[in-house]
Amino acid sequence: MPVIRFVREGCDVECYPGENLRDVAIREGIQLYGLKGQLGNCGGCGQCITCFVSVVGDDVQDALTARTPVEDAKLRRRPEDWRLACQALVERSVRVLTRPQLKLADAENRFAAACNAPLPLGPTAWPNVATDEDELVEEEAATADEER
Numbered sequence: 001m002p003v004i005r006f007v008r009e010g011c012d013v014e015c016y017p018g019e020n021l022r023d024v025a026i027r028e029g030i031q032l033y034g035l036k037g038q039l040g041n042c043g044g045c046g047q048c049i050t051c052f053v054s055v056v057g058d059d060v061q062d063a064l065t066a067r068t069p070v071e072d073a074k075l076r077r078r079p080e081d082w083r084l085a086c087q088a089l090v091e092r093s094v095r096v097l098t099r100p101q102l103k104l105a106d107a108e109n110r111f112a113a114a115c116n117a118p119l120p121l122g123p124t125a126w127p128n129v130a131t132d133e134d135e136l137v138e139e140e141a142a143t144a145d146e147e148r
């Protein structure tokens with residue numbers, strides 16, 4: 001599975017291939033938003049422009065899905081490596097800096113450390129998750145075996 005390395009937070013998070021970056025961050029308790037976004041955001045519709053992240057490192061610039069037309073319009077005066085987390089799907093492992101508009105203490109060393117530590121490429125595959133239906137089929141098979 002892809003790994004998202006959150007540079008500001010200093011943590012790696014696994015996700016499913018194709019998961020929405022904003023959804024993963026929220027699920028994992030990562031703060032995507034600055035004060036304005038915390039006070040009010042669009043909930044992932046691509047309208048409030050408060051869920052910025054920057055993609056860290058030339059080797060992972062294509063790890064997210066391509067910029068959407070919404071991002072092209074909303075980010076036209078922002079750096080090329082900035083994305084709206086709510087519009088980006090994770091295709092393979094990536095490093096991101098949340099709230100890139102805010103200063104990052106000891107940025108040079110933290111970027112270097114994040115880039116130098118190995119990052120699994122991903123995606124490998126969707127994990128096989130046993131469903132209730134699978135368990136039911138197994139139980140039925142076991143019962144049938146017992147009856148024979």
Ligand code: FES
Pocket residue numbers: 041042043044045046047048049050051084085086087
């Ligand atoms: S959450 Fe509003 S633009 Fe992403």
